Amino acid sequence: MGALFGGLGQLTNSNKSLGQGGAGFARYFGTSYGDLLIGNYMTEAVYPSILHQDPRYFRRGTGSGASRFAYALSRIVWTHGDSRGAQFNYSEWLGNVTAVGISNAYDRDGRDAGSSLSKLAMQNGVDAFGNVLKEFWPDLHRKFIRRMRKGIERLAQ
Numbered sequence: 001m002g003a004l005f006g007g008l009g010q011l012t013n014s015n016k017s018l019g020q021g022g023a024g025f026a027r028y029f030g031t032s033y034g035d036l037l038i039g040n041y042m043t044e045a046v047y048p049s050i051l052h053q054d055p056r057y058f059r060r061g062t063g064s065g066a067s068r069f070a071y072a073l074s075r076i077v078w079t080h081g082d083s084r085g086a087q088f089n090y091s092e093w094l095g096n097v098t099a100v101g102i103s104n105a106y107d108r109d110g111r112d113a114g115s116s117l118s119k120l121a122m123q124n125g126v127d128a129f130g131n132v133l134k135e136f137w138p139d140l141h142r143k144f145i146r147r148m149r150k151g152i153e154r155l156a157q
Contacts, residue, residue: 002033043095
């Protein structure tokens with residue numbers, strides 16, 4: 001993911017101080033990877049430990065596609081506490097806000113409010129996308145594996 005976001009950042013020249021070319025891509029990749037790594041560490045380890053929240057995504061697996069999609073997205077806002085049931089996902093939001101704050105220390109061009117909000121939206125968007133993948137990947141995998149096996153069987157005949 002860091003390479004993807006680094007490439008996208010370089011393509012759009014989103015941070016002119018990082019430059020272009022191979023060295024520029026390395027800097028874009030490093031900052032993108034660092035942002036994602038710090039965000040994951042904060043949202044899945046540090047804050048959940050402090051706030052006694054469970055950062056894991058629990059797959060619903062049943063219901064309509066729309067309800068499962070909405071459920072996956074809602075887990076960015078709601079999570080399970082260690083003992084109190086559903087609660088606001090402070091770990092997600094505080095973790096990503098902390099990651100954005102840390103990234104402002106090494107991102108010279110991204111220290112304004114607009115850039116910080118954009119980074120926060122990107123962090124939460126990546127986490128929401130991950131939840132959607134976790135929800136639907138087993139179904140998609142099963143469907144494509146069956147289709148692939150049928151195709152192989154036809155070829156073998």
